[in-house]
Amino acid sequence: MDGRQRKLNRSLQQNLNRWILSAVLVFSLLAGGISGWIAFNEAREWQDSLLQQVGALVATQSGDRNLPADFDPEDTLVLQRLGEKSVNSLPLATDLGDGLHTLEVQGTGWRVLVYGGHFAVSQQTEVRDEVAWDSSLRTFLPILLLAPILMAVVSFAVNRSFMPVRALASVVDRRDENRLDALPDKRVPQELQPFINSLNRLLARLRQAIAQQQRFVADAAHELRTPVTAISLLTENLANATTLAESRERLAPVQEGLERMRTLVTHLLDLARVQGENQAALQPVDFQQIVQAAIGESYPLAEAKSLDLGMLRNEPATLLDVASNLSILVRNALENAIRYTPAGGQVDVSLFVENGQAVLLVEDSGCGIPEAELQQVFEPFYRVGVSTEPGNGLGLAISQEIAKRLGGNITLSNRPQGGLVFGYRQPTSLSFTVLLR
Template sequence: MRSVRARLFVGLSVLVVGTNIGFGLLSYRRAAEEATELQDAVLHQVDRFAVQAGGTGLDLTDAQDEPEFRVVIEVLGAVRPGSPLAGVPGDTPDGISTVGKGGARWRLLVRTRPDGKRVGIAQSTASRDERVRDTLLQTLVPLLLLLPCLLLLVGVIIQASFRPLSVLAGRLDARPPDDLRTLPAEGVAVELLPFIDAINRLLGRVGEMVEHRRRFVADAAHELRTPVTALTVQAENLSRLGMPAEALPRLAALQGGIRRLGHLLEQLLSLARYEEGTAAATAGTSLDAAARDVVAAMIPVADERSTDLGFSRIEPADVRADPTSLRVMIRNLLDNALRHTPVGGRIDVEVYAEAGFAVFRATDDGPGIAADEIDRILDPFVRGGHVETEGTGLGLSIVRSVAETCGGSVVLANRTDRPHGLVATVRIPAASEARSDSAVIP
């Protein structure tokens, strides 16, 4: 049994049930002893008032009395026929004992009178056993009725005791992956403090590791910009020289590789900056204006690929965000869509306000994302299964970093109205200011 909660419940239940059983046995034993003492006292009283007065051969039972209350007085050795004491030896020693007769049990007191006669006084043990059963039932019935309540109370107490662990686990699960704040220790049970302290130390170490990685990536990308720029200049100088025709394809490949490397460095610097969250938010930044600027700038690229890039819906939508960050986010989303949309495809852009959020949505005709990759496609350097297109695997990570810096979120989903295609939706909390200009573009 691996569950601590189950072990506690079973252990406490066994303890409660065992205690009740022990108490019942103890009560039964005590009740039997008291009933036996009471019956012996009755026999002694009968001996004192009847036998010593000379009465023998008596059957002290009223016609209306229960048979188990019979008291029989006989002289041993001269017992009447049919008497319960028939067959009791005449030399039975004085004192109290229990004898059996025809399946019944009798409590027998033997006394020797001054005249030398030995008298036996007997009473059935049925009355005594009945009193014991009554006492036992009066004791055990309340316990048996209380037992389910006790077990239920044990379960409730255990559940309540473990509730802080469930609450703590829920809070940790609800945190975003980059939330490395320490857990508060106020109001937490003393038993959980070592556990929380260990988690906080772990979060601190993870935070330091993440910060070191971010700084290393940013520093490395910054240091590599200068040599990459020098390589770009040298490649351009080579292109101006008279080179053999067979060398031109190699030069073009070299220049393409340098451009991709430069783009990768810029993306790494952008990712480090937005992960740090240092971009200054501006009140009332127009998301629709930023989208117009980026779409206009990317129209020539879309035309080269015969891709229909444009707005299907655009409405006023203001957010509290850095304008440059918004443009970088939109550019990366549209660049990703252009890379994966086939020639002659279509990319629809929507900007609108909804339920207190500003929404940017881009819908393309590309291949979409495999179901097993869609949950991690926003992670750095994850490019998905369609690697035939150029890319660094950082664009969507930058989109997520910008959106989360603004308090928003990014959702990628495959299209359901067509066999293929992707819908990228960014939701950012809207600013309080609102404008009235709007348009829906067919």
């Protein structure tokens, strides 16, 4: 595993250098070898052509050609008539046909050209090979000597090509945790441009998320400070009570303040928990049972305001859920509907399956929400300006976060006859499994 990890973490620059330099070396050797082989054969062919030219020249001349006394067969062509006997002539057979022959005479290799059936021009093969190898080396050595220079140039080019990457890494290293502005994209290689663009989009999302978290912390501190201050004043007032009846009277507002603080802290913890959950733990649940249980829990609140709470449609549905988030979502929808519906009003719940999605509708006969604020109400701590009901503005924010985690969608719309319709849609567990495939 460690070896595989080291292989995956190998430097891209070193990898490029290794492959390019290896390719340069292999192809240089291959090119040099092929060029040397071609030069070797061309040199031998040229020497054969020289033999032919000398033979033709000798055949056109009359009389015998006597070789000089200082004849050296290693440096000189041997010219002779076939069958002649002399000190410098070679013992060649008289029946050799016209053309080139490679013979071994007295233990020495010779290249012999017979011309016109009478003349022979001979040259030692060792001399010929020396000339050919010399020509081959002259062709091969320059390529071999240029290969290291080419490898050095390639290595320099690769290193220089990675300079923008190192410069960009240096820019990022010099930044502190408070700098999340976009990375510079000037003088960046085209191959890195998509990566830089992706990083800049990620930084933009981080800036937005951090700004949202900062606003959330500030709003939470403000929301907590208000009930804490109120409770502090109420407890001081309670301490100044002189009779038991007066103490009980002043204790009631303290209890109400503590309940509001408990609700606020619970909602804050719910929102923090939902934002940090992992979708890997999703499990199928009976959404119909969850909705029925939430309605049962909300009956006392509805009865206290003389509201007509009931279900118009009640169909079975199985959804994916984690940590009872769907229960929180349904309870928040019902609590908001009951809270903002005046006494004697009506709250209707519908649950059905449509186009592979479970649909939950909670309709109330309250005051509704101004059209301009239908999207803003999903922000934490945002409260509708026309509302006089107590609350902390976290219910819809928590529900929206739950919907994102579960792949659902929340919609809010005003009823023509007055009131609000809370709609939640989420693919059933079977449809969600198909989508994942």
